[in-house]
Amino acid sequence: MSTIKPPPFTRVIVLQFTAAAVFAALVGVIAGDQKGLMAYSTLLGGLISAIPGAYFAYKAFQFRGARVADKMVASLFKGEAIKLALTAAGFALVFSSVKPLAPSMVFAGFAVVHLAGMAGAVWLAKRR
Numbered sequence: 800m801s802t803i804k805p806p807p808f809t810r811v812i813v814l815q816f817t818a819a820a821v822f823a824a825l826v827g828v829i830a831g832d833q834k835g836l837m838a839y840s841t842l843l844g845g846l847i848s849a850i851p852g853a854y855f856a857y858k859a860f861q862f863r864g865a866r867v868a869d870k871m872v873a874s875l876f877k878g879e880a881i882k883l884a885l886t887a888a889g890f891a892l893v894f895s896s897v898k899p900l901a902p903s904m905v906f907a908g909f910a911v912v913h914l915a916g917m918a919g920a921v922w923l924a925k926r927r
Contacts, residue, residue, distance in 0.1 A: 805860040806927065811919040812853045818915035819845025822908060833901070840901040844908025847889035852916050855882040 819842055827838030858878025862870045893905060 805863060806923060808856045808860055811916055812856055814919040815849040815852055815912050815916045819849050819912045822911045836899055837901050837904050840904035841908035843893050844905035845912040847886060848909045848912040851882040851885035854885060855879060
């Protein structure tokens, strides 16, 4: 068992889910006639980014220490592969089964939450 503390990646996960909810709410407030459609489309896009990102963060920090370096690398590759598969499945599921949908808002929600996660990771790295 490693005594190395993992970075506080849960803050980035919380940031991503919060960004998805806040951005969807803002879109809902700002949008005109189609507030609900725009808001839930944005939220779905945000969740398509946040859920796979949370899974990857879990896998990335599952192992720590030099003794398990091979397990760390394997876990990173497996986590990234599954994250990509979950992202693709999320888009496929949303676009095939959710009607009506505002596709541009799905992509906007995805992009905002993805960028929030990257900014949060950079912020955490600078604080360490």
